[in-house]
Amino acid sequence: MPALRFSGFTRETFVSLIVVGCVLVFALPIVLAMWPSQQPAALPNGTTLDYSRAELSDVDLADCAADWIDADSHCGQATAHLDDGGTQNIGITREGWVAGLEDGDRVVVQTATPVQGDVLHSFHSVERGTSLLIFAAITLVLVALSVGGKGLRAFVSLLVSALFIWLFLVTGVHEGGNPLAYSAVTSVLVLTVVLHFTHGFGAKTMAAWAGTVVGVGTAMLTGWIFSSVARLTGITDTTSASVFVTGDIDLSVLALAGLLIALIGILNDITVAQASVVFSLLGFQDAGGHDHGGGGRADETPAQRPGESGAGGDGGLGDGNLTRRQLRERAAQASRSGQKKSPSLMKRALDVGQDHAASAIYTVSFSVVGASLAAFVAAKSFGMPVWALMQSEAVAYTIVQLLAGIVGLTVTMPATTLFAIWFAKWLRGTAKKAKSQDAA
Structure with missing residues (x-):
């Protein structure tokens, strides 16, 4: 009896659905309890x-x-x-x-x-409503042609997430809610729904989700420590306007809340790519449990399995055509490979992940500089030296957010790699066990 199948779903899909269901069961009552009243906006002076x-x-x-x-x-x-x-x-x-x-x-x-x-x-x-709709339609067509179904699901996820952030997070903070509490709930819920809706239910998605949660939590803690030690208040031209409109609000907490939301997309990019790298190195075609290696162990590549010849190896001869000496040499080579299989897999995955994380670090840095370019030009116009500019409230807080995001990136990549390897080994073992039970 195929005990590892549930109504047509693989076990990993079933477990992934259970994880998502538990998150939703836990988060939805909190969302309902915190849901803002959506009252019309008014300034503190009654206007x-x-x-x-x-x-x-x-x-x-x-x-x-x-x-x-x-x-x-x-x-x-x-x-x-x-x-x-x-x-x-x-x-x-x-x-x-x-x-x-x-x-x-x-x-x-x-x-x-x-x-x-x-x-x-x-x-x-x-x-600009009509123009923006036309631009969105053109972009959607290009995404469909280039990325396919996942791209379309990602586009839908973007729209739904933006609507939820506006109705729940922004409105809740406007009505006096704790920015960090609203951002934390929003981050967990958006990450869970968007990741699984876009990339499907499976071990790879679970690894990316877990790695992103770890990275966001690390970045939030780092940002809080850095901003406290640097005695940053969070008061800038933009946040001052927020205080005027919203009233009493902790601006330093608001800045950390903004960091949480900003990191969702950045860290999600790292985790999805890193989980895909691990599964590809293990020979998985997709997250559904199919592999290139014929059901071998999760930490073996086809070249590491004794008794298999590579493409054109040994002239295509099987073990029966090898001499006893050749068999001993192959067994010794397989033994040496087996002793290094786990470190080799981790090292290969981290090599690719380090390249991706490094590029993400300077990508984020350039994005921050680009977004703040007008402020830098204004500071130059006022004759402000660079050392004074870097210590100003707005720029210093931007630097702290950037550094906290980089710390989150450095933790996210190895954490996702470990999660992906663990889930992949569990999946490969599950698939092999299911085949054995089906054959029996």
Whole structure:
């Protein structure tokens, strides 16, 4: 009787489903208990903000060409014909001038209604919804053609994760929830669902999931220690705006929460690739338990198994055509290979993983520098020396987050390798045992 099959599923698929089910059973009640109320946003002074679409006419941006204008100040005006039929005069910031607004353009209008005083209508942004949908459709087609089904599932996972982060994490923090608690729940739930939905249920996915959880936890702890020792407050221009809008919030905790979310994608990339490397080195075609080596041990490659000839080896002769001396030499070679099989597998997997982790480190570094390039240029414009720039709150916190992410990367790669080897050995042994039971 094939005891290792459950209603058409392999044992590894069954165990993977059980793991995901346990995570969901544990996490979903917490999500429901923490789910924010989704109340309309309002500023601490009681001002409410509404947004609507409109078409412009009578656009006047003559005053926006001045040498220096505050980004939030109105330098132009226009008549906005709202989609609901109303008409309003709106103020336009320099952003609208840079975007080249003119009559007939479609825009988003922000309406601020204070507790006392006049209602203010102003330009918020160019309406880009249609363009973004077209761009997304083009990208989706390219992903489908290049990556296939997994790419499409990854795209769907991205959209669902973004929606969940907005509705649960962002809204929860806005309503006064603990940023770290919301980020931790979001990270575990998103990692579990996205990884298994995109890559399937199996030992390889479980290894990637476990390695990512270890890496994210390590990076979070490292970031907390580094930021505490460096006495970082987390107060930057962006976070100051968050305090103004949200009210009382621990900005240092908010920064760590942001680090958690940022690391999901970075570490997930490392873990999935590293788990695939281990399974490929072991001769697995996929995570379903099929292999190239005919059911040998998990820590053997085909060349290490006695009694098998390689491609063209020994002229294609079997053991029956070898001399006794040749048989002894083959047995001795197999014995020597067997003594080194586990270290060899670990070393080969780590060699590839180290290349991937190293490239990820400088990829992340360049991404951080690119995202902060405008701040660096502004600092240069103010004549700030590099040693002072590196110690400023915004840049120092970025450096701490970067270093914490690198620590997470260094832990994630070997941890995932160990998980993948363990799961792969268990899988190979399970497959071999199942074949023996089926044959019996």
